[in-house]
Amino acid sequence: MSTTTSPLARSTVNSVQVSPSQASPVASQAAATRDLPGVAVATSPSPSSSTAVYDASPGRAQPLATVPSSARTSPLSVRLAGAAVVGDRTVKQERKLGVLLTSHGDIDDPKTQLRSYVREAVLRNPGLPLPAAVRPFVDAIGWPLQKPTLLRQYAATGPTRYDENSQKQADALTDALKAKGVEGRAYVGYNFTHPNIEDAVRQMKEDGVTDVIIFNQGAQNSVATMGESVHEVEVAIERLPDWDVKVSAVNSFSDDPRFRKLLADRLAQDAHTAFPGAAPKDVLILVTSHGLPKHLIDKGDMATKQMMDAYEAVRADLAARGFQVEHGYLNDDFFPGAEWTSPKATTLAQQIVDDVTLGKREAPKHVLLDGRLSFTVHHRATLFDANVEAREIFETPRGPAWSRFPGAEVKLAPNFDGDPGLAALFAELTVEALAGKAADMVVVDP
Numbered sequence: 001m002s003t004t005t006s007p008l009a010r011s012t013v014n015s016v017q018v019s020p021s022q023a024s025p026v027a028s029q030a031a032a033t034r035d036l037p038g039v040a041v042a043t044s045p046s047p048s049s050s051t052a053v054y055d056a057s058p059g060r061a062q063p064l065a066t067v068p069s070s071a072r073t074s075p076l077s078v079r080l081a082g083a084a085v086v087g088d089r090t091v092k093q094e095r096k097l098g099v100l101l102t103s104h105g106d107i108d109d110p111k112t113q114l115r116s117y118v119r120e121a122v123l124r125n126p127g128l129p130l131p132a133a134v135r136p137f138v139d140a141i142g143w144p145l146q147k148p149t150l151l152r153q154y155a156a157t158g159p160t161r162y163d164e165n166s167q168k169q170a171d172a173l174t175d176a177l178k179a180k181g182v183e184g185r186a187y188v189g190y191n192f193t194h195p196n197i198e199d200a201v202r203q204m205k206e207d208g209v210t211d212v213i214i215f216n217q218g219a220q221n222s223v224a225t226m227g228e229s230v231h232e233v234e235v236a237i238e239r240l241p242d243w244d245v246k247v248s249a250v251n252s253f254s255d256d257p258r259f260r261k262l263l264a265d266r267l268a269q270d271a272h273t274a275f276p277g278a279a280p281k282d283v284l285i286l287v288t289s290h291g292l293p294k295h296l297i298d299k300g301d302m303a304t305k306q307m308m309d310a311y312e313a314v315r316a317d318l319a320a321r322g323f324q325v326e327h328g329y330l331n332d333d334f335f336p337g338a339e340w341t342s343p344k345a346t347t348l349a350q351q352i353v354d355d356v357t358l359g360k361r362e363a364p365k366h367v368l369l370d371g372r373l374s375f376t377v378h379h380r381a382t383l384f385d386a387n388v389e390a391r392e393i394f395e396t397p398r399g400p401a402w403s404r405f406p407g408a409e410v411k412l413a414p415n416f417d418g419d420p421g422l423a424a425l426f427a428e429l430t431v432e433a434l435a436g437k438a439a440d441m442v443v444v445d446p
Helices: 110-124 132-157 162-179 197-206 223-238 257-274 294-298 303-320 345-357 380-395 420-434
Strands: 039-041 051-055 063-067 081-086 089-094 097-103 184-190 211-216 246-250 283-290 324-330 366-370 409-412 441-445
Touching: 097 162, 097 197, 097 223, 097 420, 110 132, 132 380, 162 184, 162 420, 184 197, 197 223, 211 223, 211 420, 223 246, 223 441, 246 420, 257 283, 257 303, 257 366, 257 420, 283 303, 283 345, 283 380, 303 324, 324 345, 324 380, 345 380, 366 380, 380 409
Parallel strands: 097 184, 097 211, 211 246, 283 324, 283 366, 366 409
Antiparallel strands: 039 051, 051 063, 081 089, 246 441
């Protein structure tokens, strides 16, 4: 799979809070791709739904087209127990499940981990609009420029405990699977730090895993996240010969009503816990999500549209409960040469303060910052961009003494981590994927 979107077909992307607005070419007929080598079709759960076609050749997974239900191939034949007929007897074939949770990852100790983390991000992140040949030079030149900024950010946040909390998430998922009667184990693997995806894949083989389901540690599907992870899983499997393994990926769960309801309920609960006795109208919930470079959106990356669709559903739910709700992006826009999604969370925070000062809106007395729309574990982006930079704007607004906004009480909501609600959702999606019924999945290695 190539990082360049195939000219055969591409999904249409609507402009969603990205400036300037973008649109990608309309997908061509999926039937034209069915007989091409390296194309896999993932089934959808309902007769009226459609099926995503993915480039499954070596490289990064990304959508090529949408196949009508009438043109679907057979469901993914993944089961935890199968049978083979040998002569006159049936031999039980034991299957073992491994669920892989993937993401870019994050670090705790910048002194020992930061340099390699940044190097891997620059060399391999498809979100950067840079040819592979020039990336080593950009890394060498850019590192001295980035280093002071990143060290300052990690000094402000302290250890992210990203891996620790990801392991909690995996343990909770393992327990949730067991509660559903499914014997399996969840693993974690990262793109840019340890344990990396190859480490996790190798461990699954050593553990005798025969069926793998991949999730991104974020609800949306981007070539820069899920696409990169699927590619790395493929490469890792190619390096492990003689392994009879079936692999599929649940690309996204952002559109799933269960996820949206879970997020809205958690946000309302956290607001009441963080600000006991506060009236909902006095609480602003600032929902943040990971931004994307504009060039990926122009190529058909649907992640920001998925974010905004989910946000609108969550916003409507929370607004009906009386809360103020806003959304801003967390962008890695210190990388050169890329235009990113807007508005940034910090820009939005300053606009809210300005509007209050000018009497255009009611001043929030309390602000709850949250990152769960696109992060299932807190990351430097949520811990610094939101909880340091945006927090400062709300807590100590700059301006004249007569400013109408005296500042607000600000708290960062917890992330999902080992939340049993998210673990239960992952377990349900896993069972659906094993039956070939997940709404947005791709067969990686049948």
